[in-house]
Amino acid sequence: MAKQQPRVDAVIVGLGWTGSIMGMELTEAGLNVLALERGADRTNEDFAYPKPADELEYGIRHTMMQKPKQAAVTIRRDLNERALPQRKLGAFLPGDGVGGAGAHWTGVLIRPTPTDLQLKSFADQAFGKGVLQDDMQIQDFGVTWDELEPHFTFFEKVCGQSGTTGNLNGEIQPGGDPFEGPRSEPYPLPALQDTQNTEMFDKAAKQLGYHPFPNPSANVSRAWTNPYGMQLGPCNYCGFCSRYGCLNYSKASPQTCILNALKQRSNFAYRTNANVTRVELAPDGKTATGVTYIDEHGEEVFQPADMVVLASYALNNVRLMLNSGIGAPYDPVARTGVVGRNYAYQIGGGIHMYFDDIEFNPFATAGATGRMFNDFSPGNFDSAQYGFIGGAKMHSSQASGTPIKTPLPKTAPKWGQGYKDALRKHYGHHMKLSMTGSVMSYRSNMLDLDPTWKDPYGMPLLRMTFDWKQNEHRLSAFMRDRLREIADVLKPDYRDESFNLEGSHFKVTSYVSTHNVGGAAMGTDPSTSAINRYLQSWDVHNVFVPGGNAFPQNFQANPTDLIGALTYWSAKKIREEYLKNPGPLMAQS
Amino acid sequence: MSQPDNTSRRAFLRNTFTLIPTVGLAGGVSLTAKAAEAPPNLSDYQPAFFKSDEWAFLLAACDRLIPGESEGKGPGALDTNVPIFIDRQMDSPYGHAERWYMQGPFVLDGSPDLGFQYPYTPRDVYQKGIALTQAYCQKQYGKRFEQLDAATRDQVLQALEANQVDFAALGETQKLEASEFFSSLLENTKEGYLADPIHGGNKHMASWKMLGFPGARASYRDWVDQHNVDYPLGPVSLTGERG
Incomplete structure (x- = not known):
């Protein structure tokens, strides 16, 4: 018999961005809220200079990331391959501990476009029959730009978003992204400083007729006090950003932006090293009664709660739903069920360029430093003629100059004196052109429970079935050609490139992206979405699942701004309607 | 953007700043207690994990992977205590694969694109890889690896890298491949060469000085907008050593 804790009004599983936001919103509504975090506690002191x-x-060594030991993901590329566990981290690096991935992200805080939120409607209108792959199952998010806009604006204030406004209430502004959806307010702070690569990219992109603008950043350019009274210091371009905790109180994170305000509230508490293994359901399966977790002593504990918020990483949210029997598991053959359906990812590619006579000082940078352009996002160019849907943000970013990760030309010797010579010659003389591309959802890209491997508590691991499809290969080839044109303008002394082109398969061995999305998609149709447009489980009404899991497919940029906005959107509905009258917020017609 | 005197100016600045720690240490001044502890000499170091014959292999291999000044500019793996770094890593969470998923079953015939599947920690990989490579050298040359001349050691390393050494034929039962052992060894060697000296390698930040990486300075607000200009200051380590 599990130990039992006193009941709370709401239990939040995971204390990263979404858990912290829900913590603020639900405590503000007067609820007694408890957050359970499976990793360790982490405060700003853990990130004090020079640590x-x-x-x-x-x-x-990925010390701030999830430990596969606790919950690996098994991976296969198609439904017939035998999935194998990802025994050490590689392709993606989910966070661990208080703050989650929000404590060590890069800090690119960018909105999707209005089209991205209604991609299925766009596809139906802009693509003739037979143009797109027939196993594609893209969908609208079920929420519109106008509905989310105030929540983007608020979350961006929480983060001290720095950048250049491109569209203010429909008026195009100089220097910003002319393709962005209309913002109700300008960026809270001006853009970060430009680096050498930024300046070069900007010039070349403009020469080719594109519309570059500063990467929207959650590394703040100026001192900032956010709506919770939390203070961020101006970024000092320390060069340790993506994968690192911020040593300067400059990168927006749950720690710098929310947690110290939240921890002051007497109706909020959190426990760390509390690994939630499942949500417990009432006998009729229609409501949750709380969650079961394993505490730091390895003891099983039942935490009763009137409401459960699954606020862990997208992949783990899906796993918890599957392990708890919340919603019907997706079956790709029968094409039934919804949990695990519409798993998507992010595709990358780029050109490494080396300039013998230019000093880039790559160590002097913020995570988000750089420029991008959005000329190739859906609706801004005619991709139908190239046979694909989706888009890419095209950018030159400079995330770090840390030496172990120094890129060298592919032809450089890997060891021996030649390696040393190549290091000396190329360190600090490199810049990259990148594309970060959308990934659509498909019948066979999905998540379910692994039949073989289990975690240390005996719960099945999550199994990922994922591969690049023709649509994404075509997108990569198109974007590669555009990046090559930029490289031609810049004329490096040496260049090489890497893209996922036709015939290439997903590999787990090297880093791809930690933008794993979907698997418990939001929507307005319970036969194709696991949660409704308020992020509420269709089947168990007191379970809410904010996170990247809600994306029905991925768009061509970083997910955090949308995840934050969706979480506030969900919280608003909970506060205004659900708490007064708990039950399904949308009818299952 | 051209800077004709780039190299000479950089050399001048480097030389100027390398003088700082000498003065500091001579005067008994150190920023932290740890900084005062001089890194050990490789020849005095007693490995904690590697047995003496394994240690002899490691020294001889690292010396070929990143050779010293005798072969060209820049410090080598032995000059910078890389073997000490690797020995210390063997007793870290990494060496014990503490964070990895190590529950069976271990499926060894899957696609290499699905990643590492061996039932081995990095400690196991080193012990097995070294023993198997030594067995190969005995069979091929009648000598231990460290007894071979530099050119022959390079040939052995190339054979490991290209997976042309058949570990299974030498007695390996879990399909550990020569190229897997080689890539761990090479990866760890580069880490020890380029990581902060706090981890035991990169003695006196020699590799950072070669590259022009300022280490843990981590503050460039005044520098970020100075484009295509050499950064003039030498590196600082996590313990406050200056180079």
Whole structure:
């Protein structure tokens, strides 16, 4: 018999961005809220200078990331391959501990476009029959730009978003992204400083007729006090950003932006090393009664709650739903069920360029430093003629100059004196052109429970079935050609490139992206979405599942701004309607 | 953007700043207690994990992977205590694969694109890889690896890298491949060469000085907008050593 804790009004599983936001919103509504975090506690003191400035510890050994030992993901590329566990981290690096991935992200805080939120409607209108793959199952999010706009604006204030406004209430502004959806307010703070690569990219992109603008950043350019009274200091371009905790109180994170305000509230509490294994349901399966977790002593504990918020990483949210029997598991053959359906990802590619006579000082940078352009996002160019849907943000970003990760030309010797010579010659003389591309959802890209491997508590691991499809290969080839044109303008002394082109398969061995999305998609149709447009489980009405899991497919940029906005959107509905009258917020017609 | 005197100016600045720690240490001044502890000499170091014959292999291999000044500019793996770094890593969470998923079953015939599937920790990989490579050298040359001349050691390393050494034929039962052992060894060697000295390698930040990486300075607000200009200051380590 599990130990039982006193009942709370709401239990939040995971204390990263979404858990912290829900914590603020639900405590503000007067609820007694408890957050359970499976990793360790982490405060700003853990990131005090010089601790984070340790590439081996954080950049290479992934000390702030999830431990596969606790919950690996098994991976296969198609429904017939035998999935194998990802025994050590590789392709993606989910966070661990208080703050989650929000404590060590890069800090690119960018909105999707209005079209991205209604991609299925766009596809139906802009693509003739037979143009797109027939196993594609893209959908609208079920929420519109106008509905989300105030929540983007608020979350961006929480983060001190720095950048250049491109569209203010429909008026195009100089220097910003002319393709962005209309913002109701300008960026809270001006853009970060430009680096050498930024300046070069900007010039070349403009020469080719594109519309570059500063990467929207959650590394703040100026001192900022956010709506919760939390203070961020101006970024000092320390060069230890993506994969590192911020040593300067400059990167927006749950720690710097929310948690110290939340912890002051007497109706909020949190426990760390509390690994939730499942949500417990009432006998009729229609409501949750609380969650079961394993505490730091390895003891099983039942935590009763009137409401459960699954606020862990997208992949783990899906796993918890599957392990708890919340919603029907997706079956890709019968094409029934919804949990695990519409898993999607992010595709990358780029050109490494080396300039013998230019000093880039790559160590002097913020995570989000750089420029991008959005000329190739859906609706801004005619991709139908190239046979694909989706888009890419095209950018030159400079995330770090840490030496173990120094890129070298593919032809450089890997060891021996030649390696040393190549290091000396190329360190600091490199810049990258990148594309970050959308990934659509498909019948066979999905998540379910692994039949073989289990975690230390005996719960099945999550199994991911994922591969690149023709649509994404075509997108990559198109974007590669555009990046090559930029490289031609810049004329590096040496260049090489890497893209996922036709015939290439997903590999788990090297880093791809930690933008794993979907698997418990939001929507307005319970036969194709696991949660409704308020992020509420269709089947168990007191379970809400904010996170990247809600995306029905991925768009061509970073997910955090949308995840934050969706969480506030969901919280608003909970506060205004659900708490007064708990039950399904949308009818299952 | 051209800077004709780039190299000479950089050399001048480097030389100027390398003088700082010498003065500091001579005067008994150190920023932290740890900084005062001089890194050990490789020849005095007693490995904690590697047995003496394994240690001899590791020194001889690292010396070929990143050779010293005798072969060209820049410090080598032995000059920078890389073997000490690797020995210390063997007793870290990494060496014990503490964070990895190590529950069976272990499926060894899947696609290599699905990643590492061996039932081995990095400690196991080193012990097995070294023993198997030594067995190969005995069979091929009648000598231990460290007894071979530099050119022959390079040939052995190339054979490991290209997976042309058949570990299974030498007695390996879990399908550990020569190229897997080689890539761990090479990866760890580069880490030890380029990581902060706090982890035991990169003695006196020698590799950072070669590259022009300022280490843990981590503050460039005044520098970020100075484009295509050499950064003039030498590196600082996590314990406050200056180079």
